[in-house]
Amino acid sequence: ETGVTQTPRHLVMGMTNKKSLKCEQHLGHNAMYWYKQSAKKPLELMFVYNFKEQTENNSVPSRFSPECPNSSHLFLHLHTLQPEDSALYLCASSQDAGATVTGELFFGEGSRLTVL
């Protein structure tokens, strides 16, 4: 139990569907992240939210739309995805406080997405 919960754990969707991934952290952190993990590739940073404000969009296609209503919740809305978007989507959180930044992210177990 990492304190970061992701739902659903598995999702299968067609290319025309709309679905959402949800992440909730119970650690009191102020920053949240979406990463994509594909086989044989490094974890790819998608989005960063710091105090609910998006501070990073790593050239992610618009078919992925993040939402951060508060510091504890993060969503990834999915629309008109492609089969190559099939991957494990990991949510993470961290406590950022300037000089105490430690390189430590707390990850959820991920949502395994399959696009047919």
Added chain:
Amino acid sequence: GQSLEQPSEVTAVEGAIVQINCTYQTSGFYGLSWYQQHDGGAPTFLSYNALDGLEETGRFSSFLSRSDSYGYLLLQELQMKDSASYFCAVRDHKGFQKLVFGTGTRLLVSP
């Protein structure tokens, strides 16, 4: 571009010592982290080096040489449960935990 190089796979036996190397080339550098990920599980934080030298945490140690853009994770007294993937990650932003990850090293520990 940004890149972190790690061996794709390492094998060892129980009780042995193994070193997983990581060389990096990034636009900024504020520290090197290591993460462990078991199949089907979440990546979990192991260690962080911001300065040159060796950091020890139980059976695991991590080393950094900023002048060589190089670090390693050292695992001692290997156990079967250490079989997992290990990722190095560079923090390339001063203000928060924006990490660039390597491709990961799969460690297989045999009896």
